Amino acid sequence: MSLSSICCAKFHLLRNSIGDTCSVRWLKYHSRLIYETFLSIRIHQSRPPSTTVLARSTRKGSKQSFSNGRHLHSKSVESSIEVFKQSELEQLKSLHCYNVEEEFSEVKTEWPATILVFDIETTGFSRRDDRIIEFAVRDLMGGKNSTFQTLINPEKDVKNTYVHGINNSMLCRPDVPRFGEIIPILLQYVWSRQMDGKPVLWVAHNGRSFDVPFLMFEFRRCKVEMPGDWLFVDTLPIAKQLVDSNGSKLSSVSLKFLRERYKIPLTGSAHRAMQDVTTLSYVLQKLTFELKLTVPQLLEKSFRASDLPANRPAK
Numbered sequence: 414m415s416l417s418s419i420c421c422a423k424f425h426l427l428r429n430s431i432g433d434t435c436s437v438r439w440l441k442y443h444s445r446l447i448y449e450t451f452l453s454i455r456i457h458q459s460r461p462p463s464t465t466v467l468a469r470s471t472r473k474g475s476k477q478s479f480s481n482g483r484h485l486h487s488k489s490v491e492s493s494i495e496v497f498k499q500s501e502l503e504q505l506k507s508l509h510c511y512n513v514e515e516e517f518s519e520v521k522t523e524w525p526a527t528i529l530v531f532d533i534e535t536t537g538f539s540r541r542d543d544r545i546i547e548f549a550v551r552d553l554m555g556g557k558n559s560t561f562q563t564l565i566n567p568e569k570d571v572k573n574t575y576v577h578g579i580n581n582s583m584l585c586r587p588d589v590p591r592f593g594e595i596i597p598i599l600l601q602y603v604w605s606r607q608m609d610g611k612p613v614l615w616v617a618h619n620g621r622s623f624d625v626p627f628l629m630f631e632f633r634r635c636k637v638e639m640p641g642d643w644l645f646v647d648t649l650p651i652a653k654q655l656v657d658s659n660g661s662k663l664s665s666v667s668l669k670f671l672r673e674r675y676k677i678p679l680t681g682s683a684h685r686a687m688q689d690v691t692t693l694s695y696v697l698q699k700l701t702f703e704l705k706l707t708v709p710q711l712l713e714k715s716f717r718a719s720d721l722p723a724n725r726p727a728k
Contacts, residue, residue, distance in 0.1 A: 525708050526614040526644070527607045528553040530697065532689040533624050534577045536567050540626040544569060545592060546579055548599075549686035550615075551694055552606045561602045562687045566591050577684045593635040600640070612642045614715060618668045618693050620647040621716065629718040644715035648697060651714065654704055668692060675699045 531550040537543035544567030552559040564579070566589045574580045583589075607613055617624040625645050632639045652666035663670070668689060672679065677695045681688040701711070 524554065524608065524611065526612045526712060527603075528614045528616060528708075529603070529606070530616045530690050530694045531624065532617060532686045532693065533627055534579060534684070534686050535573075535627060536569060536571050537573055538623075540630045543567075543627075545627055545631055546571060546584055547577070547686040548595070549690045550602075551687075551690045553694065553697075554606070559606075560687065560690075561599070563595060564589050565595060578682060579685075592631045593637075596632070596635055596637050603640075603643075612644050612712075613640070614712065615643060615645045616648060616693065616697060617645070618647070618652075618689075618696075619649045620645055621649075621721070622647075625718055626721060629721065632718075639718050641717070644712065644717060646711050646715045648693065648700065651704065651706070652700060655700070668696065671696045671700070 529550050529552055531548070533545045533549075534547035535543050535545050544565070546565050546567050547563070548565060549562040550560065564584055566584050566586075568591065571579060571581050571584065603613055615625075625647075629639065649666060652671060653662070655663050655666070657663060663674075669683065672692050672695075675696060677692060677699075679688070680691065683689070683692075700706075
């Protein structure tokens with residue numbers, strides 16, 4: 414079961430869902446209360462008390478709607494997240510997109526994991542001294558509110574604006590949350606997308622050396638344990654297996670190079686988290702198709718945050 418085959422029916426949604434994001438820039442509301450309450454309970458057993466989450470159905474193939482009530486300046490903001498029925502996935506099997514040709518007749522529609530593509534922007538390269546200032550993630554299953562993105566107040570100066578275009582004035586605002594205030598919301602988002610009994614597979618480019626260590630240290634600073642069923646896969650070493658038409662290794666495996674190699678259009682500013690997530694989502698499909706990688710093989714290449722040396726200096 415290849416990633417391109419099970420994702421193909423959903424990738425057409427990427428073109429139409431760029432603006433359909435679950436933005437949390439307005440999550441300042443009373444998130445500090447959520448955070449303080451959240452730290453007093455085990456994250457694997459409870460949900461933030463000021464949000465309403467319907468429990469995932471234990472019945473396979475069921476469709477659930479998860480409603481989150483947000484309050485901002487005495488107004489309620491509603492967002493819902495849906496999980497597709499098995500029958501709906503069956504209907505999508507015949508769809509082809511992004512020039513991928515593959516037979517679906519023997520493909521099972523049951524995903525072995527929830528696959529989330531994510532990216533971060535930071536104040537620098539030191540996972541100990543620098544902070545995450547933007548976070549974006551896309552669930553490859555698609556559907557309503559399949560993306561989640563937010564700016565994050567790092568509580569320190571941003572000195573590398575030239576890289577991503579994010580400056581202090583964009584972050585030092587009362588409506589931009591700190592990372593500790595984002596954690597309960599992020600966990601709730603992941604829980605709402607996660608399939609019962611299946612792990613969550615987070616995908617990032619250069620994730621082992623950059624994205625995952627940063628995420629791990631942010632959780633540690635907030636004294637919150639990262640869920641044990643979160644697995645991570647880095648597409649950078651996978652891309653190093655590619656060869657050109659002459660059988661030689663590629664001159665580069667950067668995300669920009671791979672985007673140009675696969676002729677993926679750039680629809681926004683590069684080095685912003687959601688744009689890089691969208692690019693990597695397409696790259697992942699093309700990459701796994703070219704290398705004939707299956708989802709179980711991706712899971713075999715995965716690692717946990719606990720597998721990373723905690724004291725290894727940043728590269």
